[in-house]
Amino acid sequence: MNIQSISHSTPQLDPLNQPVIKQAEQAVKAMFNPAQSMADSMEEVSMKFSESVEKNSKSLEERTIKPRSEQRIEKLAELYELLTNHDTQTLNQEARRILSQGQQQLSVELLLDTAKGDPAKAEVILQKALAEARTTGQTDKAQHLETLGQQLYEQHGAEVMAGLNTAGALAMFSQDPEHRQTLRQLYYQHIVGQGSLATLFDALLTQFDEAHFAQGLHTLIRALTDDLAAQFPSLPQGQLRIILKDLTASQQLSHILNSVQVMLRKLAAKGMIQSMSAAKLTRKLVEFTQSSLYPREVKNLNTETVGDDPLAHVVFLNALYPLVQKLPLPLWKDNKARQNTLNVILRLMTEYAHYERQQESQATRSTPRS
The missing domain is CATH 1.20.1280 (Monooxygenase)
Incomplete structure (x- = not known):
């Protein structure tokens, strides 16, 4: 596979010192309100990207305060671009495709099929469709989409969190959406799925040529660092720290x-x-x-x-x-x-x-x- 690289920098791993009480409070909140934890995590990742874009592309006088609903739609679009390198128009098309389905046809399987098997992408499309349904007064469909969101979390919650938390790091790897998706699938299977380091490296060596193996490995370390630092990581922080330590030692x-x-x-x-x-x-x-x-x-x-x-x-x-x-x-x-x-x-x-x-x-x- 010929990988078109964007960033060749080695990630800097920052120490994480979060109080135990705060971790416990977050875990309880996530346990009792998983749908909200997904939204918060998505908002956290997209907010970081949004702030970076704003600082680099807008002057002070151009920065305006927008209604929260409008800001959220923009963040969804920005996060979608991080995941896929596709623009808002593509996200709108996929959301409309979901909304055009009858409620009997709407399912988690359909969402994943629309997202080409990527739970994080499916979550973003779902949230966009849900926002559209609420805006246009499709109350029944909005309620059905909320239920689907809960089902998606129950079946693929760890992958959703992982995809949202690591979107920024993986976007730096390549402009090609297939390359981003390949690395994200490796993250889902071998880090969230807690496979062995050997199977992870075997997959990296299989997917990427010699020239891009090191960059792929550095990107995974960067992604792990972001996942660990997120408000709602994909796995318990202790597990992610062990994986990160071993992966870093195996560079x-x-x-x-x-x-x-x-x-x-x-x-x-x-x-x-x-x-x-x-x-x-x-x-x-x-x-x-x-x-x-x-x-x-x-x-x-x-x-x-x-x-x-x-x-x-x-x-x-x-x-x-x-x-x-x-x-x-x-x-x-x-x-x-x-x-x-x-x-x-x-x-x-x-x-x-x-x-x-x-x-x-x-x-x-x-x-x-x-």
Whole structure:
């Protein structure tokens, strides 16, 4: 995937010191009024963006106070643009499409279908349609949309919060709406869904090429920071802090990827490389961190990377071993798995080194003496 980047800055992680009592009060409010918590979270994210736009595009005399309802509609449009990079006209069209449906056809599934499976986008479209229904006096439809909003929250509340809280960070990643959506889906699946770091990195390496892996990782860290700092984060703050800590500690994988690229270029210069990319090989190394490693798996990787020549295997393993040593500690299933993997590779290196000495000895004996 060719990612058109916008920002290359590494996010700065600010310390968060929110009083425990305040956290408890917010949690209780969210528990008893989830619909309001969604609206507040959406308003918080969009307000930050709105203020930034206003400061950069309007002079002081142009800034006017507007009715709250008008401000809210504008914030919805701004948030929609953050999520999709599409303008207000597109949001209006999607909201009207929802309003044109009969109440029997209106459902959470229809909302998600309209939003191409994105719960956060579905929430924004729903709120826009709801505002339109109230403005035009469609009382019954407005009540039905309120019910749908509650159902959307019950089924996808964490994803809605995550999408709204991280919209600004992900918008800095790319102008392409598909690229934003891809990264947001990774966030939904592997952070909100609390998958392992290994599966997250595997997905990043699969979706993005070597040139944009580091930027994608930095963007996820920025998004996590924003989610954690939001009034209503997608997961409990303690869980998000642990994920953020591990993800930040694992940024070294970007350097591993670069080192793999250098190693493959050197092997290619010696005529040893078969068909192996840096992203694919790095994914293989990430896989090594998740389960007990067997010698045949390393031998298969040898053959896939440098062919059948045992001498090429010696060169490859000597270059590979330091990279495995440097894999970020949070990636490993546990320390036992790490030590086992290193021991397996060391044993194979010893076997191949012994084979290499045998070959050299045979070559020496077969050389006629002068």
